[in-house]
Amino acid sequence: MSNGTTSPLPKYLVQEDEIFKEFKSLISNLPKEKGMVATHLHQYQGFWYPPRLLQATILCQNHFQARDSDVFLVSTPKSGTTWLKAVIYSLINRKKYPPNSENHPLVSTNPHDLVPFIEVKLYADNQIPDIESLPCPRLFSTHIPYFSLPESVRDIHSCKIVYLCRNPKDVFVSLWHFTNRLRSKEMGTNSLEHVFSQFCNGVSILGPFWDHVLHHWNQSKENPGKIFFLKFEDLKRDPLCHLRRLAEFLGCPFSAEEDGFWMAEEILKICSFKNLSGLEINQNGKLSSGEENKAFFRRGEVGDWKNYLTDEMAEKLDEISETKFGGSDLVF
Numbered sequence: 001m002s003n004g005t006t007s008p009l010p011k012y013l014v015q016e017d018e019i020f021k022e023f024k025s026l027i028s029n030l031p032k033e034k035g036m037v038a039t040h041l042h043q044y045q046g047f048w049y050p051p052r053l054l055q056a057t058i059l060c061q062n063h064f065q066a067r068d069s070d071v072f073l074v075s076t077p078k079s080g081t082t083w084l085k086a087v088i089y090s091l092i093n094r095k096k097y098p099p100n101s102e103n104h105p106l107v108s109t110n111p112h113d114l115v116p117f118i119e120v121k122l123y124a125d126n127q128i129p130d131i132e133s134l135p136c137p138r139l140f141s142t143h144i145p146y147f148s149l150p151e152s153v154r155d156i157h158s159c160k161i162v163y164l165c166r167n168p169k170d171v172f173v174s175l176w177h178f179t180n181r182l183r184s185k186e187m188g189t190n191s192l193e194h195v196f197s198q199f200c201n202g203v204s205i206l207g208p209f210w211d212h213v214l215h216h217w218n219q220s221k222e223n224p225g226k227i228f229f230l231k232f233e234d235l236k237r238d239p240l241c242h243l244r245r246l247a248e249f250l251g252c253p254f255s256a257e258e259d260g261f262w263m264a265e266e267i268l269k270i271c272s273f274k275n276l277s278g279l280e281i282n283q284n285g286k287l288s289s290g291e292e293n294k295a296f297f298r299r300g301e302v303g304d305w306k307n308y309l310t311d312e313m314a315e316k317l318d319e320i321s322e323t324k325f326g327g328s329d330l331v332f
């Protein structure tokens with residue numbers, strides 16, 4: 001589909017008249033708000049979805065069957081999912097693909113194509129993919145909120161979830177840039193103030209951000225063997241420590257021999273912002289869902305919000321975080 005002027009919109013953001021007819025009646029009964037790119041967002045089980053993503057989510061809920069050995073990377077949009085996809089993929093496949101090898105899959109493939117989103121990619125467009133034949137451990141990702149995940153993903157204890165989030169101020173700024181990038185010239189850009197007010201009201205893709213994070217935080221406290229809760233900021237601050245913790249959680253700790261070969265450091269090197277963003281595939285390639293790969297690499301820093309938010313905006317986000325996270329020991 002073409003949006004008139006520049007590059008095509010990602011498929012999951014297309015206009016509602018392009019989604020499948022039988023789905024329309026369900027959608028028509030859901031609360032609806034204007035989205036940040038092209039479509040409306042619809043509120044389903046407490047969270048806001050573009051229609052196509054919602055349709056795929058419901059398909060996942062009805063059809064996805066988890067296995068004991070599955071690994072799920074769950075995240076809020078713009079939390080650094082691309083980075084962690086690269087890290088987990090390299091970690092799990094390090095024997096088959098040593099991270100310093102010239103033909104490592106990351107050299108020629110964007111992380112989103114190596115670790116597919118179930119709702120953005122696998123179950124998109126009314127398809128039910130054959131995931132049974134995928135080799136174990138199967139590695140998937142999703143932005144679907146905890147209580148809307150396919151039941152088997154939540155219920156099978158040994159199906160592991162790695163949850164990634166990031167401080168809301170940087171998430172918001174990253175989201176503002178990303179959604180503006182997806183808008184055509186014709187649509188123009190959304191103002192920072194407009195997107196800010198939507199984000200604060202929870203009306204952003206898979207928002208409210210705070211509920212998404214809190215639900216997973218609470219679950220990780222109850223069930224630390226199943227859900228590994230990780231913050232972007234912690235991964236930036238001490239990547240080696242968190243990579244080692246992650247390897248242990250996923251049941252593939254680094255051996256003494258690997259330590260001798262600097263395996264963990266090599267993984268972090270190939271997954272670094274500098275390396276990934278500089279690769280030809282990420283400078284000029286596109287995902288099957290329509291986005292340019294380079295849209296997923298902007299600055300990759302902690303605290304970039306200081307360059308965009310007024311003091312009042314920062315205070316407002318802090319206040320919401322205090323209200324929403326108060327009572328839990330979750331802080332950013």
Ligand code: A3P
Nearest residue numbers: 078079080081082083174272273297298299300
């Ligand atoms: P910024 O917009 O703040 O730069 P997601 O992958 O969930 O869509 O998140 C995108 C954010 O992660 C962007 O943040 C992007 O620059 C950052 N990012 C992508 N790859 C990264 C990497 N290898 N290391 C650190 N940050 C990365």
